[in-house]
Amino acid sequence: MCGIVGYIGKNNAIPVVMQGLQRLEYRGYDSCGIAMMNSDKMILEKVTGKVEELQGLLARQKMSSSVAIGHTRWATHGPPTISNAHPHTSQDGKVALVHNGIIENYKVLRDGLISAGYEFSSETDTEVIAALVSQAYHGNLEQAVREALSYVVGAYGLAVIHTDEPEKIVCSRKGAPLIMAMGDGEFFVASDVAAILHYSKDVIYLDNEEIGILTPDGVKIYSGDDEPVDKKIHKITFNLEEIEKGGYEHFMLKEIFSQPQTIFDAMRGRLLPETGDAHLGGIDHMIGSILHADQRYFTACGTSWHAALIGEMMFEQFARIPCEVEYASEFRYREPLVDAKSIVFAISQSGETADTLAAIQEAKTRKATVLGICNVVGSSIARETEAGVYIHAGPEIGVASTKAFTSQVTVLSLLTLKLARLMGMSREDGLEISQAMQKLPENVEWVLKQADQIAEIAKLYSDASNFLYLGRGVNFPVALEGALKLKEISYIHAEGYPAAEMKHGPIALIDKSMPIVAIAPQDKTYDKIISNIEEVKARHGRVIALATEGDTRIKDIADHVLYVPAALSFTAPILNVIPLQLLAYYVAVERGCNVDQPRNLAKSVTVE
Ligand code: M6R
Numbered sequence: 001m002c003g004i005v006g007y008i009g010k011n012n013a014i015p016v017v018m019q020g021l022q023r024l025e026y027r028g029y030d031s032c033g034i035a036m037m038n039s040d041k042m043i044l045e046k047v048t049g050k051v052e053e054l055q056g057l058l059a060r061q062k063m064s065s066s067v068a069i070g071h072t073r074w075a076t077h078g079p080p081t082i083s084n085a086h087p088h089t090s091q092d093g094k095v096a097l098v099h100n101g102i103i104e105n106y107k108v109l110r111d112g113l114i115s116a117g118y119e120f121s122s123e124t125d126t127e128v129i130a131a132l133v134s135q136a137y138h139g140n141l142e143q144a145v146r147e148a149l150s151y152v153v154g155a156y157g158l159a160v161i162h163t164d165e166p167e168k169i170v171c172s173r174k175g176a177p178l179i180m181a182m183g184d185g186e187f188f189v190a191s192d193v194a195a196i197l198h199y200s201k202d203v204i205y206l207d208n209e210e211i212g213i214l215t216p217d218g219v220k221i222y223s224g225d226d227e228p229v230d231k232k233i234h235k236i237t238f239n240l241e242e243i244e245k246g247g248y249e250h251f252m253l254k255e256i257f258s259q260p261q262t263i264f265d266a267m268r269g270r271l272l273p274e275t276g277d278a279h280l281g282g283i284d285h286m287i288g289s290i291l292h293a294d295q296r297y298f299t300a301c302g303t304s305w306h307a308a309l310i311g312e313m314m315f316e317q318f319a320r321i322p323c324e325v326e327y328a329s330e331f332r333y334r335e336p337l338v339d340a341k342s343i344v345f346a347i348s349q350s351g352e353t354a355d356t357l358a359a360i361q362e363a364k365t366r367k368a369t370v371l372g373i374c375n376v377v378g379s380s381i382a383r384e385t386e387a388g389v390y391i392h393a394g395p396e397i398g399v400a401s402t403k404a405f406t407s408q409v410t411v412l413s414l415l416t417l418k419l420a421r422l423m424g425m426s427r428e429d430g431l432e433i434s435q436a437m438q439k440l441p442e443n444v445e446w447v448l449k450q451a452d453q454i455a456e457i458a459k460l461y462s463d464a465s466n467f468l469y470l471g472r473g474v475n476f477p478v479a480l481e482g483a484l485k486l487k488e489i490s491y492i493h494a495e496g497y498p499a500a501e502m503k504h505g506p507i508a509l510i511d512k513s514m515p516i517v518a519i520a521p522q523d524k525t526y527d528k529i530i531s532n533i534e535e536v537k538a539r540h541g542r543v544i545a546l547a548t549e550g551d552t553r554i555k556d557i558a559d560h561v562l563y564v565p566a567a568l569s570f571t572a573p574i575l576n577v578i579p580l581q582l583l584a585y586y587v588a589v590e591r592g593c594n595v596d597q598p599r600n601l602a603k604s605v606t607v608e
Pocket residue numbers: 301302303304305347348349350351352353356399400401402488601602603604605
């Protein structure tokens with residue numbers, strides 16, 4: 001979602017902040033801006049559109065400053081215009097502020113300020129905080145920020161500067177991520193480590209309601225109760241190459257092709273192929289509680305929710321333990337039947353999704369044990385959960401999640417295997433499954449070799465307006481995921497359906513302009529899916545079938561066939577989703593879409 005970068009130190013802040021904003025572009029945004037101190041004067045520049053344009057503007061002005069805060073905005077309150085772009089300033093021009101999150105009571109606060117004579121220049125919720133800070137300022141910025149935030153209901157990650165204290169940045173967070181980082185005589189604040197990784201790997205994760213103060217002499221942090229806090233400095237272990245394209249045209253393509261490695265990394269040291277078992281260090285001590293819980297829930301959003309659906313089916317089919325999946329955004333509104341005997345798994349790539357964090361809070365309030373399955377180390381969800389498993393997929397930059405999905409499913413498979421063995425799965429079955437999992441990276445390589453064929457098919461269908469994805473059993477969530485990938489990045493309307501449901505409604509849509517992607521592996525539903533394909537063909541629909549290597553029968557019915565290696569239902573979802581990721585990618589490229597930063601979307605959705 002929105003991005004924040006701030007710098008104070010011995011060097012010119014402008015290139016640091018601008019480079020940071022560029023590194024955050026992948027998160028999605030529609031406008032951007034920077035505020036900097038020039039002796040005790042505030043200078044403000046904002047543009048709608050690309051960071052590049054802001055950079056060009058600043059280059060022409062040849063400015064330098066040792067203190068600056070910058071922002072990329074993804075519009076929530078008010079359209080993407082220059083006046084709505086951040087930083088926002090107070091009416092007297094002394095305060096500048098950048099903010100991620102949403103202030104829920106902004107209307108009441110704004111109306112109150114307006115009746116007291118305050119004039120606003122934007123439609124944003126953020127400007128209200130700048131106004132409150134300005135009104136609370138009596139010579140100490142951190143105190144003013146603390147007071148201003150005491151009036152605010154909602155989520156925030158923010159950084160503020162004031163012309164009366166030109167050598168200071170004050171920052172704080174609640175429900176939106178914010179980190180501080182230390183360099184040699186220079187200090188940073190950012191909403192994402194990627195923004196400052198070029199300069200520092202020594203990072204502090206701010207906790208909710210903490211206030212951070214950055215000056216040229218160092219950083220200080222105070223708790224919500226205004227007590228000094230001694231925070232741990234975390235060493236970031238990933239490097240810049242991991243967040244660069246490495247020769248691929250897009251991050252998404254790089255991430256699709258990295259899956260043999262990322263799946264291997266998710267299993268490393270966890271899969272036990274000699275005994276047909278698995279162990280997951282982060283939650284092994286919780287296995288008894290998971291098995292004996294009264295209720296088990298998975299909660300997540302988007303692609304992570306699709307992974308959760310697969311997890312549910314695997315838990316039930318192989319471990320024979322029931323579990324439910326709920327959209328994180330719905331979880332707290334449905335009065336979930338969750339109590340101290342419940343286990344809730346929160347699944348999230350970013351670990352910062354506001355809806356998922358809210359679901360975690362709800363589960364915790366109801367005394368459930370909450371476990372995380374996360375990618376980003378040190379993220380809010382990783383810290384808010386009692387224990388958990390990292391998927392180790394490395395930084396995912398493309399807004400459309402690909403490698404995180406297959407790593408989430410890999411971790412859920414390992415967890416299922418562990419639970420299934422404890423619930424009586426035989427050693428032989430465990431060995432068969434673990435050996436199939438061990439072969440996954442090699443099999444994914446095999447599927448990836450069909451990229452050129454998929455690119456050719458994509459050319460034929462890139463002008464379609466609608467797509468239908470059909471799958472049965474564990475391939476139904478795969479169909480949902482394939483459809484989500486396509487709509488996110490190509491803007492083609494796509495729907496995923498359980499194949500048999502087609503005849504209960506969507507069949508009405510089928511004509512010769514409607515491509516159908518049918519996931520038809522040779523498993524127990526094969527004959528039924530073949531009948532569904534026949535039904536589509538009888539209505540002149542065009543079928544792209546995903547079939548098991550060696551299946552010749554399907555060639556006679558489908559218009560195109562993409563093959564995947566024969567797989568157990570345990571490993572099938574991972575193999576089957578890869579061609580769908582590639583199909584979505586090549587269709588989007590063919591349509592000239594911005595694959596890595598699709599319109600209106602953000603990498604991590606930090607608003608509810
Ligand atoms: O970071 P999270 O896994 O919590 O994100 C959840 C969704 O926002 C995310 O999966 C979204 O649907 C992606 N754009 C899918 O590609």
